[in-house]
Amino acid sequence: MKQHSNNTFVRFNYLYRDGGNYKKRGFIDFKNPTDIDIDEINRRLKTSFDMGCLFNAKQAGVPEVFLFNDDGYSINVDDIGFHEYDSVEIVDASRMDVNLQGRIILKFLKDIEWQRKKGWKSYDPASVW
Secondary structure, X not given: OOOOOOOEEEEEEEEEEOOOOOEEEEEEEEOOOOOOOHHHHHHHHHHXXXXXXXXXXXXXXXXXXXXXXXXXXXXXXXXXXXXXXXXXXEEEOOOOOOOEOOOOHHHHHHHXXXXXXHOXXXXXXXXXX
């Protein structure tokens, strides 16, 4: 199914889940000039992330959405350094919440696939903060 239009973007939805199962969500939007099908994008992402969903935000080049960066939260011994892939969707370019990236979706997919080959690196958030 083709979804490409000059008025649509592909939204990458992701989250951080802390040791207490509290979540903070993030998203970024990409242009899709090569008209990659949303199901193909989803498949390629799932096969590139650890356990189908875990990734290091810095390696992926997406903003970190750690809870412990917010007031009122602190690092828990159960916290991990991975973010979690949630979904991709088509969004209208006229939405007020668009967070358009400099990369197109094909470049993002290639970057993610390259990072998979290198290996997703985990780290202890307490050692960083």
